[in-house]
Amino acid sequence: MSAAPQRAKAGAEKIEVIVSAVLPLNDLVTRFEFKRKDGNRFPTFSAGAHTVVHMRDGDRQRLNPYSLMSDPADTETYAISVRRDDEGRGGSLFMHNNVKVGDAMEITYPVNLFSLDLRAKKHVFLAGGIGITPFMAMIAQLERSSDSWELHYSVRTEALGTYVDQLVSKYPNKVRIYYDDQSQSINLENLLDGQPLGTNVYVCGPKGMIDWVHKTAAAAGWPDANVHSEEFTAPQPGKEFQVRLCRSEKTITVGENESLLEAMEREGVDAPFLCRGGACGQCETNVVSSDGEFIHRDHWLEPDEHGNKIMPCVSRFIGKSLEIDR
Amino acid sequence: MTIQFNKETFRDDYSFKNSDWAIQRFPFPFHEDSYMYSVNMEQHRGGPAGSVYEKRFDVDEHYISEMEDRAMVLADDPLRCQSLPHMTLAGWDLLELIMVSKSEDYPDLFELHREGDIWRWINKPMGIDDTFTFLDETTLPYGPMEYITRQTQGDFCVLDQRDDNLWMDAGMVTTQADWSLDFDIGMNFFEWHAPVPLAHEKGIFKRALKFLLNIQQGAPARRLNWTMTVNPLLDTSPENYHKWGIQKTTLTPENIGAKQHLRVELQSFFRLPRSNALVFPIRCYLIAFQDIVKSPKWGRRLHRVIRDLPEELATYKGFIDNRPMMLDFLSKYDDGLPTSPGVFPDNETEPALQK
Ligand code: HEM
Ligand code: FES
Numbered sequence: 001m002s003a004a005p006q007r008a009k010a011g012a013e014k015i016e017v018i019v020s021a022v023l024p025l026n027d028l029v030t031r032f033e034f035k036r037k038d039g040n041r042f043p044t045f046s047a048g049a050h051t052v053v054h055m056r057d058g059d060r061q062r063l064n065p066y067s068l069m070s071d072p073a074d075t076e077t078y079a080i081s082v083r084r085d086d087e088g089r090g091g092s093l094f095m096h097n098n099v100k101v102g103d104a105m106e107i108t109y110p111v112n113l114f115s116l117d118l119r120a121k122k123h124v125f126l127a128g129g130i131g132i133t134p135f136m137a138m139i140a141q142l143e144r145s146s147d148s149w150e151l152h153y154s155v156r157t158e159a160l161g162t163y164v165d166q167l168v169s170k171y172p173n174k175v176r177i178y179y180d181d182q183s184q185s186i187n188l189e190n191l192l193d194g195q196p197l198g199t200n201v202y203v204c205g206p207k208g209m210i211d212w213v214h215k216t217a218a219a220a221g222w223p224d225a226n227v228h229s230e231e232f233t234a235p236q237p238g239k240e241f242q243v244r245l246c247r248s249e250k251t252i253t254v255g256e257n258e259s260l261l262e263a264m265e266r267e268g269v270d271a272p273f274l275c276r277g278g279a280c281g282q283c284e285t286n287v288v289s290s291d292g293e294f295i296h297r298d299h300w301l302e303p304d305e306h307g308n309k310i311m312p313c314v315s316r317f318i319g320k321s322l323e324i325d326r
Numbered sequence: 327m328t329i330q331f332n333k334e335t336f337r338d339d340y341s342f343k344n345s346d347w348a349i350q351r352f353p354f355p356f357h358e359d360s361y362m363y364s365v366n367m368e369q370h371r372g373g374p375a376g377s378v379y380e381k382r383f384d385v386d387e388h389y390i391s392e393m394e395d396r397a398m399v400l401a402d403d404p405l406r407c408q409s410l411p412h413m414t415l416a417g418w419d420l421l422e423l424i425m426v427s428k429s430e431d432y433p434d435l436f437e438l439h440r441e442g443d444i445w446r447w448i449n450k451p452m453g454i455d456d457t458f459t460f461l462d463e464t465t466l467p468y469g470p471m472e473y474i475t476r477q478t479q480g481d482f483c484v485l486d487q488r489d490d491n492l493w494m495d496a497g498m499v500t501t502q503a504d505w506s507l508d509f510d511i512g513m514n515f516f517e518w519h520a521p522v523p524l525a526h527e528k529g530i531f532k533r534a535l536k537f538l539l540n541i542q543q544g545a546p547a548r549r550l551n552w553t554m555t556v557n558p559l560l561d562t563s564p565e566n567y568h569k570w571g572i573q574k575t576t577l578t579p580e581n582i583g584a585k586q587h588l589r590v591e592l593q594s595f596f597r598l599p600r601s602n603a604l605v606f607p608i609r610c611y612l613i614a615f616q617d618i619v620k621s622p623k624w625g626r627r628l629h630r631v632i633r634d635l636p637e638e639l640a641t642y643k644g645f646i647d648n649r650p651m652m653l654d655f656l657s658k659y660d661d662g663l664p665t666s667p668g669v670f671p672d673n674e675t676e677p678a679l680q681k
Contacts (some may be wrong), residue, residue, distance in 0.1 A: 013544035043543060044422065044599035072600060109544035115602035117488060118412040141600070144461070145415070225489050275547065279537030280365040299536040 014054070015042065019103045020077065029130060029162045030096055033070075034078045037104060041075040045110035047137035048202075048230070051078065054106040055094050063257065064091035067133040067204075067230070068110055071140040078107070081162065083130040114204070114230040116141070121198035122148040126186065126213055128205025129155060132163055134230060135204065139171070152186050154178040154205070188216045204230040238295060238316045244323040245269060246288055260312035264326065271312060271326055278314040285310055285324050292319010328434065331390045331451060337398075342558035342612065348387055349617045350671070353378045353590050355550040357669050359630040363525045363639075365533050370548035370594045374670075378592055382427040382546070383478060384609060385435065390451055392479050392501070392560065399500040399561050400476075405508045406563075407472050409484070409496035416484050416496060417471030418461055419598035420605050424474050449477055471496060480592075480609035483507075487604055491515055492538060495603075501560040501610045503553045503589060504644065509564070523638040538604060541597050548594040554645040554652075555589040558612045577648055582655045583616035586648070588628070615655060621671035622679050625659030632656060 017034035024030045036042055045068050055062040070079035085092045099105070114134055116123060123142060125135045132153055142149045151174060155161040158179060167175045178184040192201070201222070203213040210229045217227045243260065244251045245267075254263040261283055264271045274282040278298030287308050295318065298311035310317070310324060334341045344352070355361075373379025378386075399406055409417060425447055429438040437448040443460045454477065458465035466473045475482050475498035484496035491514045499507035510518040515535050525531060541547055555562055556574045577585055592609040619625035632640075632652055640646040661680040666672050 044419070045543070046598075046600045046602045048602075049543075049599075109542060110599070111542045112602045115487075118415060118486075118601060275365070275367045275537060276369060277367075277537050277540060277547075279533045280367055281533075299533045 013109045014106045015109065017078070017105050017107055019099055019101050019105060022099065022101055025081065025162050026160055028160060029081050029083050031079055031081045032095065032099065034105070034107065035076070042078055043109055044075055045072055045137075046112050046115055047072050047141040048114035048116060048134045049110035049112035049137075050134075051080070051110055052108040053080070053091075053095070055091060057090070057094050057098070062091045062094060064095075067137070069133040069136040072137055073140070073144060081130065081133050114202070114228060116202075117200045117226075117228070119198075120200035120226075121196055122200070124191070124195060124199055124201045125149065125151040126201065126203040126205070126209070127151065127153045128209045130162065131203075131205035131209075131230070133204075135202070136163060138202070149174060151175045152178065152191065154180065154186055154209075156180045188213065189220065192217060192220045192222065200226045200228065202228045239318055241317050241319075241322065243317065244321070245326045246323055247326055254316070259314060260310070260316065264312065269326060273313055276313045278311055283311055283313045285312055285326050288323040288325050290317070290319065290322045292317055292322065329385065329387055329389070332387045334388070334391045336391070336395045336558055336560040340557050342388070342391070344613055344617055345387055349613065349620060351377055352613050352618075353550060353592050353611055354618075354624055354669050354671070355552040355590050356627050356631050357667060359627050359665060360634050361631045362636070363528065363530055365530055365537070367534065367537060367547050367549045370546040378611070379548070381431040383424060383431070383607070384592070385428070385432055385479065389479055393452065393477065395560050396476060396500045403565060406500045407475070407498045408507060408511055409469060409471055410512070413471075413484055413486065413496035413601070413603070414463070414469065416486070416598050416601035416603035416605070417469055419600050419603065420482065420484060421470040421474040422460075423596060423598065423605070424478050428478075452477055471498060480607045483606040483608070484598075485604045485606060487539065487602060490539060492535065492604060494518055502563055502608070503555075503591070503610075504562055504564060504567070506564045521642070523642050524636070538595060541595050541604060543597040543599055546594055546596040548592060551591045551593060553589050553643040554648075555587045555612065556585055556648075558587055558614070560610060574644070574648060577651060579651060579654060582651055584614055586615045586652060586655075587612045588615070588618060615652075619656070619659040621673055621676075622659070623665050623672055623676040625656065625679065626661065626663065627665050629653065629656035629660035
């Protein structure tokens with residue numbers, strides 16, 4: 001325990017927003033803009049950051065991360081661009097089919113897992129399809145600080161080239177577009193070869209493209225630290241599960257979008273905590289019995305403890321039954 | 327509440343003192359009767375009204391005098407404030423974080439007016455009213471980090487985050503407990519923590535770093551650290567050890583209650599938006615032994631903690647030689663009664679000293 005632990009929600013704080021614009025850009029991609037419901041400014045974000053959009057789809061809550069693609073200097077409006085994914089889990093379909101101007105939604109504070117290395121002498125961006133979004137913000141940020149950058153952007157067809165016109169007309173000398181249907185492709189070996197010392201490369205696109213960039217750069221002798229890719233960690237929540245609290249003599253259900261710790265608190269069980277982030281060890285709880293699989297997300301337990309302990313602030317369980325000593 | 331700012335010094339005649347209000351809200355760091363290093367981190371999202379945990383950047387009666395002391399330290403030694411070239415944007419982030427937080431949390435003391443990039447900052451206690459262009463360094467008298475930390479209590483380390491580590495690439499450090507920014511600049515989390523005993527073996531730094539790398543905007547965290555200082559000195563730097571180290575030998579059974587201070591750091595961690603850097607404010611609070619023991623619970627507990635503290639920690643914290651004298655003093659305030667859990671003094675409910 002430390003000083004005055006606060007029972008605040010884990011992870012990023014939420015912001016209530018109103019949808020201020022819905023702009024279809026082409027057959028697949030639509031841009032959504034948000035204003036704050038309370039009329040205040042948004043927190044500033046750094047280029048590369050994403051926000052997690054909370055969607056209320058009937059009695060389900062969907063949480064999808066999207067890169068913030070507006071100018072980081074603009075704290076009046078946040079913008080995201082959403083590609084309709086007809087096969088995905090449904091978040092993007094919900095955005096396309098259900099979200100209208102004036103709707104109230106919740107988004108999280110920005111989180112950046114794809115930040116610019118500000119020591120770089122030059123930034124080279126490699127985008128594939130909807131992977132263009134974080135670069136829109138990065139370009140705005142670097143233009144402001146007059147830093148050096150170039151963009152190589154690969155799209156399927158002219159009709160599906162999201163933001164192509166805008167980019168090409170504003171930065172004709174820094175942007176190059178490659179059309180799949182015209183058999184154009186980025187010549188990565190050449191491109192990497194000509195770069196000045198201290199250049200950093202950033203890739204955002206399909207997984208195959210990301211792997212290809214890492215492999216090609218490594219083969220060309222680039223240090224790993226100079227090659228960045230966007231990796232969305234899966235949103236923290238997971239599947240609903242049940243747990244028996246043997247000391248409190250209660251069986252509770254942990255919902256999709258809450259932690260085991262939060263579920264215990266909701267049920268009035270006094271469970272210890274401090275960091276709510278898997279690091280401090282305070283919430284460590286003994287497992288009495290289990291039939292299933294743990295999803296350990298903490299930084300605390302040693303691997304040999306994974307069968308008989310759980311950190312309820314971040315970790316979860318999938319399976320038949322779980323009983324813990326709380 | 328309006329704050330009465332003290333006129334006081336942290337050097338020469340040491341006129342620093344805490345009012346009853348400051349004593350009552352002192353961040354006593356021990357929640358139980360013993361102490362060991364741990365990953366003692368919690369969210370920094372408010373706390374009990376009036377406590378030092380309530381606001382993002384606590385302002386108290388020592389504000390003006392602490393800022394005067396900082397200006398004197400900087401005049402003697404400009405290297406206490408350093409920022410590597412790639413950290414300027416983080417400096418602007420920090421300036422924004424502090425100006426926005428203070429103007430929201432203390433509207434009677436600080437005002438921020440923003441028209442696009444033209445910002446007007448009013449700091450009433452310090453008599454400052456400046457208009458400048460955000461992100462344009464030429465419009466401020468100092469770099470952005472130096473400008474705002476000359477107006478904010480506590481030291482500041484600004485850490486660049488890259489390669490899954492944190493790097494001490496900028497800072498304003500004038501009130502430190504015997505470490506040096508000039509020595510640590512450019513080091514990473516494990517390098518600057520190298521001198522700390524026992525904590526590496528316990529896996530504390532490994533876990534703490536993972537937590538810090540994950541700290542997100544809008545979700546700051548905090549922890550407490552503590553040490554001991556003879557005389558209410560803010561600047562206990564290695565650079566000036568020749569001046570303050572010797573003062574540790576001036577302690578006597580007669581003056582220890584007034585001279586010996588518990589030094590507590592309220593450390594917090596904020597993600598910065600544009601730069602994605604992490605800022606680590608280290609706010610130092612000092613309290614004389616004679617003021618701590620005014621709370622029976624704190625007197626009892628401090629005696630037990632200091633008595634049982636592992637030798638490695640007492641040595642690292644620099645009071646191993648004075649520990650026997652401290653214990654002579656503190657034992658007078660320990661009657662062996664149990665203490666209530668938690669850090670707060672609980673003066674209404676804890677029994678008075680029984681001896
Ligand atoms: C990124 C933010 C941090 C910075 C910049 C920082 C910096 C420092 C420095 C400069 C020292 C003095 C080392 C010396 O003797 O030269 C120190 C000591 C220490 N740090 Fe940190 N630290 C940070 C975060 C943490 C965290 C998160 C923890 C633990 C949870 C921690 C635990 C400690 C401990 C236990 C000591 C020894 C203090 C004592 O006994 O007085 N630090 N830190
Ligand atoms: S509350 Fe810190 S590890 Fe769970």
